[in-house]
Amino acid sequence: MQSSAGARGGSADARLDAVFHALADRTRRTLLARLAVRPAMITELAKPFDMSLPAVSRHIRVLEDAGLVARNVDGRVHECSLAAAPLKRADAWLVYYRRFWQGNLEALERYVDSEGGAGRRTAARGRHGR
Amino acid sequence: MQSSAGARGGSADARLDAVFHALADRTRRTLLARLAVRPAMITELAKPFDMSLPAVSRHIRVLEDAGLVARNVDGRVHECSLAAAPLKRADAWLVYYRRFWQGNLEALERYVDSEGGAGRRTAARGRHGR
DNA sequence: CCAAAATTAAACATTAATGTTTAATATTAT
DNA sequence: ATAATATTAAACATTAATGTTTAATTTTGG
Secondary structure (H helix, E strand, C coil): CCCCCCCCCCCHHHHHHHHHHHHCCHHHHHHHHHHHHCCEEHHHHHCCCCCCHHHHHHHHHHHHHCCCEEEEEECCEEEEEECCHHHHHHHHHHHHHHCCCCCCHHHHHHHHHHHCCCCCCCCCCCCCCC | CCCCCCCCCCCHHHHHHHHHHHHCCHHHHHHHHHHHHCCEEHHHHHCCCCCCHHHHHHHHHHHHHCCCEEEEEECCEEEEEECCHHHHHHHHHHHCCHHHHHCCHHHHHHHHHCCCCCCCCCCCCCCCCC
């Protein structure tokens, strides 16, 4: 697979940085949700937002750079579509922590035992103030 | 209980923003991985990093604000521990897109089924027997 | 009491992220 | 050829994010 436009290029860490950063914005998440329905062009994607077209255009660019959006230029129209592969990466990162909230204590206990650690449960620990 | 620093407070969107933003940094992801092993105090957490202690302290604060780290102050020592609940939120967001990379319809079915609880929809029940 | 230890607060310097508005660039349609 | 479309590029203004270094603050061990 060649390195074309978005997503690739950096280390695994840099790629995760890009993906999580792309997801850390409501507008961009909304764009992804929209693209999950079906592909659309920039103007169309921008319509629902109370924001200038260039601004949305750049949000899409961020998504594209993270590899989350693929772009197919046809004349003056740029058709964007969802490219979920990088989400798989995010999911793969996340899966490691799933055991901490799934209540699957067996896996956690097994792990803690193997570490011989002073592990405690990670539910809601004490409050804190500052 | 006042709404102090961590996690809650904002809208679902704001919370997701905070979580994804917190994850969009290698240092912070490394901190979480470390805390997944066992709780630790700030100084201890900072040691492995080639960065000043205050800098790490602030990374931890970002994680705390996202609700990903719980802090238990004991004297001058702040013991931090992983609080994975917000990751569940991120995971819940992500799961919607899982079908886009899993290529099979089982994932979609799993998703639709898991809609049960609050907003259950019966549409795709028993579509394609398996 | 006093110095060491554990942390955060302050004060700064830099760079990244976001939005806006106003061009500039291609493409198409008339 | 022109004008209308679809998009990005530029130029700016602002605010957020990160790091550093140098104080404060609060505890704790002697």
